[in-house]
Amino acid sequence: MKDGQQDGMLTITAVEQDRKERYRYQLFVNNGQEEPYLTVHEDIMIRFRLLKGREIHTDELKQIIEEDTQHRAYALGLVYLGARQRTHKEIARYLSRKGIDEESSEKAIQRLIQEGFVNDAAFAKQFASERVRNHMKGRLLLQQELRQRGIPKETVQEALKRIDKTEEAEAAIRAACKKWPYIKGEPIDRKRKLATFLLRRGFPGSIVKEAIQAAITQEELAEEWHMLDN
Incomplete structure (x- = not known):
């Protein structure tokens, strides 16, 4: 979003697909700027019916920006999980590096947890078992490695108890x-x-x-x- 936002209503004068990001759209408004005022994911555009001629109050604009940021955080989290299973803390650190604010990041992670994509207890159990079997490491080093990945102490202890x-x-x-x-x-x-x-x-x-x-x-x-x- 560009600087110079004024109180009152904004009218969308044009909507164009972003050439660099396929599922994002650029919104132009009546503020005299040639560059897009805001870019949003197509899901957000559809949800808020952000079409040409649509009038948006600045209070609603704030909600749109928050929803889009949370959506971006969720999408980034899914991509990050594509390589391997991740912990809550690992995803939070990743989203922070991507410029996502803490509140949006946490909401996205909670959604990933609810949908079963993130589970620290399952991660710890699987991580410990694989490290023992494939990397020939003992429980004391595994405790350290799991804590470094942000796994809570109690969850780590429970995972270590399950090591054969x-x-x-x-x-x-x-x-x-x-x-x-x-x-x-x-x-x-x-x-x-x-x-x-x-x-x-x-x-x-x-x-x-x-x-x-x-x-x-x-x-x-x-x-x-x-x-x-x-």
Whole structure:
């Protein structure tokens, strides 16, 4: 919207489709400006019947602008969700970067939540499970990563409770066995370095001990098979 808005009525003198954004329309009014006074999404144009000759009071214009901003926030949120599932906080940050005000952003997010597109609890549960299984990370690191994504503390704790401890231990063993052959030094130093590596990946101490022993056992078995082959 352009500056110079006056109290009273405005009359739409022309409506043109925006050449850059297919579903948006430019509204020209009787204020003597050659550039469009306002651009709105076609859904807003239809809802408010913004056609040539339509008179708009400045109070109604404010409502139209708010509705259009909320619609844009909702559309941007849907596009952002197209790549992967997002959290409430991630979408809020994204919309802020796009210049959407906080109130419009929150209304759009609440609509996305109601329609089932945004669900922090489901996100946390799926995120934790996939990170353990595919990225070999433990619950302590997952807690940090989920909090960084804006997931409430209580929701994070609930998601971590659902992590299968056996699956987490298997992930730690896979990570340990993969890392162990590349660690050099005396046995005690190798164990210490591996323990540090696993702790940084968020695995609890009890699982770290189990994983280290599994890595050592695997190496010993490999050496025994090598001796038998020779």
